[in-house]
Amino acid sequence: MAKTKVPSATVSRLVTYLRVLEDLERRGVLKTSSEQLAEEAQVTAFQVRKDLAYFGSYGTRGVGYSVPLLKRELRRLLGLSRKWRLAIVGMGRLGQALADYPGLDENFEPVGFFDVDPGKIGQPLTKGTIEPFAKMPQVVRERGIEIGMITVPAQAAQEVADRLVQAGVKGILNFAPVVLEAPKDIPVENVDFLAGLSRLSFFVSRHMNERWTE
Amino acid sequence: MAKTKVPSATVSRLVTYLRVLEDLERRGVLKTSSEQLAEEAQVTAFQVRKDLAYFGSYGTRGVGYSVPLLKRELRRLLGLSRKWRLAIVGMGRLGQALADYPGLDENFEPVGFFDVDPGKIGQPLTKGTIEPFAKMPQVVRERGIEIGMITVPAQAAQEVADRLVQAGVKGILNFAPVVLEAPKDIPVENVDFLAGLSRLSFFVSRHMNERWTE
DNA sequence: AGGTGTGAATTAATTCACAGCA
């Protein structure tokens, strides 16, 4: 069992391994190997074994890994052995799309949906009803909400983040295209869609220029 | 001017620097420094200078960087000095939200919106009209579409990707929660929303357990 | 026999310190 600190790249890959395992399980596969996991996760088998070894030894030598067991262990490592209660702030199309994103329910329980638009308040959703943002702090406390997901326009995001922190959430996932400030003990994950496109266009343009010059 | 290969982490950070520069420009700031960029991008000033130095020298010693100039250079480096033509496949809420995502227009031009649902076809959007997916290959050729964005359900994503590649796109940005296969000269960027939440919950739960044991 | 787990070797990324230039 390793006591060393875990590379953050490893954490990102654990998420991928978990997704692969869920896929294998869906296909009825019960046993797997570092080789197979590597193939599906698009990394090397060395990498898979090393990543897992940071946390413990979950496989059987000469045999491989049990899919359900490894899945359970990864969920535990990622803090997903219980569901996190989630507030989604900003119920435009993005917020609504995320509320219904497949697989969300396996690890998260969205129990609060907020917006400031009076026209939206009361509107029913698949998993609840849109409530006024002003009630958010109260709801966060009442329902023990731990994670806040921000899907409001950029200019409102920092304000929303501050209020979520005040209300007592433990972490923030931000989809607005700004980098948010937060107290250093509140982790914030900033997701930016255009980042993906920009990275992609970097690789595409480099490929098209055939080894770009000077 | 460096000839060395660029760390892929550096490319991701360039995207962030560009976003920061756009923000500075919006605030009317004309000159900046590695210090300031580092602050806003949440990295060290060493890192900023090193990252930029992989590509050239864009600053003035003793002075700093010109915001518009550095912005232009970063856009060039990222292949964003012209707009990429974009097809969005899957016009559910996620597809529609992304079509209107702020800042998209600065670097991308969505010129094709596709769905298989007959009920959606013909529906007007902010930037166009939903067309039948069957017409996608023809439209990709006619309008010179270079990048395909996939926002369909997971089970349809691979099929869509294959058809996009056949139709001749140069790169794919995938929002469906699966890892896609593609020919090795076609870059694919797989975005997974739950990845962000899972990473976040890892950090939150570790923090809550106060240095997690064994 | 066969596939994991892990120390050692290698490679990559980051940090640093300071030379170089406006």
Add this chain to the structure above:
DNA sequence: TGCTGTGAATTAATTCACACCT
């Protein structure tokens, strides 16, 4: 003087080879 640009030093991450266990 002040801040960039960069080789050198350090630290981190990945790859490898093989001991080890079933």
